[in-house]
Amino acid sequence: MSAPDHAALQVLYSEHNGWLKAWLRARMGNASDAADLAQDTFVRLLTSRDVTQIREPRTYLSAIARALMIDKFRRRALEQAYLEALALRTEPLEISPETRLLIFETLVAVDTLLDGLGERTRQIFLAVQLEGLNYVATAARYGVSVTTVKKHLIRAMTRCLLLTED
Amino acid sequence: MSTALDIQTLEAAAIWYVQLKGTNPCDAERQAWRTWLQASPEHARAWARVEKLHSQWAGLPADVSLTTLAGGRARRREVLKILAVLLAVGGGGWLATETVPYQALMANQRTATGQRRHVRLSDGSQVDLNTDSAMDIVFSGQLRSIRLHRGEILVRTASDVLGRPFVVQTPQGTVRALGTRFTVRCGPGRTDVCVIEQAVELRPLDNPVQVVRLDAGQQSGFNRQQVGPITPAPAGAGAWSQGMLTVVDWRLADFLAELGRYRAGVLRCAPAIADLRLSGAFRIDDTDTVLENLRQSLAVNVRYVTRYWVTVEPA
Numbered sequence: 001m002s003a004p005d006h007a008a009l010q011v012l013y014s015e016h017n018g019w020l021k022a023w024l025r026a027r028m029g030n031a032s033d034a035a036d037l038a039q040d041t042f043v044r045l046l047t048s049r050d051v052t053q054i055r056e057p058r059t060y061l062s063a064i065a066r067a068l069m070i071d072k073f074r075r076r077a078l079e080q081a082y083l084e085a086l087a088l089r090t091e092p093l094e095i096s097p098e099t100r101l102l103i104f105e106t107l108v109a110v111d112t113l114l115d116g117l118g119e120r121t122r123q124i125f126l127a128v129q130l131e132g133l134n135y136v137a138t139a140a141r142y143g144v145s146v147t148t149v150k151k152h153l154i155r156a157m158t159r160c161l162l163l164t165e166d
Numbered sequence: 167m168s169t170a171l172d173i174q175t176l177e178a179a180a181i182w183y184v185q186l187k188g189t190n191p192c193d194a195e196r197q198a199w200r201t202w203l204q205a206s207p208e209h210a211r212a213w214a215r216v217e218k219l220h221s222q223w224a225g226l227p228a229d230v231s232l233t234t235l236a237g238g239r240a241r242r243r244e245v246l247k248i249l250a251v252l253l254a255v256g257g258g259g260w261l262a263t264e265t266v267p268y269q270a271l272m273a274n275q276r277t278a279t280g281q282r283r284h285v286r287l288s289d290g291s292q293v294d295l296n297t298d299s300a301m302d303i304v305f306s307g308q309l310r311s312i313r314l315h316r317g318e319i320l321v322r323t324a325s326d327v328l329g330r331p332f333v334v335q336t337p338q339g340t341v342r343a344l345g346t347r348f349t350v351r352c353g354p355g356r357t358d359v360c361v362i363e364q365a366v367e368l369r370p371l372d373n374p375v376q377v378v379r380l381d382a383g384q385q386s387g388f389n390r391q392q393v394g395p396i397t398p399a400p401a402g403a404g405a406w407s408q409g410m411l412t413v414v415d416w417r418l419a420d421f422l423a424e425l426g427r428y429r430a431g432v433l434r435c436a437p438a439i440a441d442l443r444l445s446g447a448f449r450i451d452d453t454d455t456v457l458e459n460l461r462q463s464l465a466v467n468v469r470y471v472t473r474y475w476v477t478v479e480p481a
Contacts, residue, residue, distance in 0.1 A: 081237025157180035
């Protein structure tokens, strides 16, 4: 980050941080969550575009904050669903708290990877990867050909590879 | 820092992955893959990502993962609708967990052909899923609800501390439990209900003022418009939850159609013997043995074209 960028960011921070925290608090009902997300919003700015080019700082900041809020919400929704899924099991899953957390983090990753794929692609991917169905059984379940199953899987896998770090 | 991998390389890696995972690859295929892998460091990098993802996914327990992903999405869909409005107008405090307006529990439960599953719900009620069935469990602050998409369930309701009604919804309408044990079977265009204990109320979807009460030992069916006649429940209703199919004086064709629900593939009955009659209790977990018993007791021939294509015909 160049020097003018740095200065611009400082100005942005001192002028709008208080406003952003208040904006977030009004929507989240929790001051510490709001402070965390305001911080995250500025961190996101650091790694994004040329700060000096921003014309409408509050519109821009609230757009980032909104996206982060939705991420946080998605994570929370998934966390609730995960706890319920564990509670729903007929036999309890005998796993350590570490494994439990690891599974959850992987599910968050899978959920993010699959977001934006078509419903059918998603279903087929889950049937093969998670249920362990073979291609023929998957094709029969969704009334499509094995070639189509493969096409969906390739689409899903390509997206996953694209979004995965080395 | 290394450069980003291009989409063609990633797609090639994805194609290889899908190809190698699907079949037991032959030597030539494996050799072709190795050649591709060694052709460039980019290929090796893309493949390293494949292996990374694959090992992550391999550690996921299937049922919990599928339920979690489905539940997370269901929750999100509901709340995002509200979210869109509230973000626009700046509503207060909605994101705090306590105030999320949608507290439903949604879980995708599904069985394959020949599979059964016992599910205990958060209120203490129990549901058995029969072969090839799918349901969602949707509990809210006002209602305990099961959406039956396909197949058959046996429900034992528990009394609820919150006093919420318990209903089973099918594409044809709803079945409301009045503290009870009953089965619901969802077929094409029709839902069949059989009450084992206490009573239920049936409400066809397009005719909700027609409420029909079924008591213990009664069965009936309904489509979207109306409830059919009430008849005595057959002996052994719900016995499938114990792995049994109990029939009294059934036509062979009907019996084989029922038995066919529990096995993959095609089970045909030759017309010439369709009207043979039989009674008995049969183990649905081992349909091959059932067919063998039929062969001996009814003097019919059981012809296996393949494991998945069986015809019962005159001996």
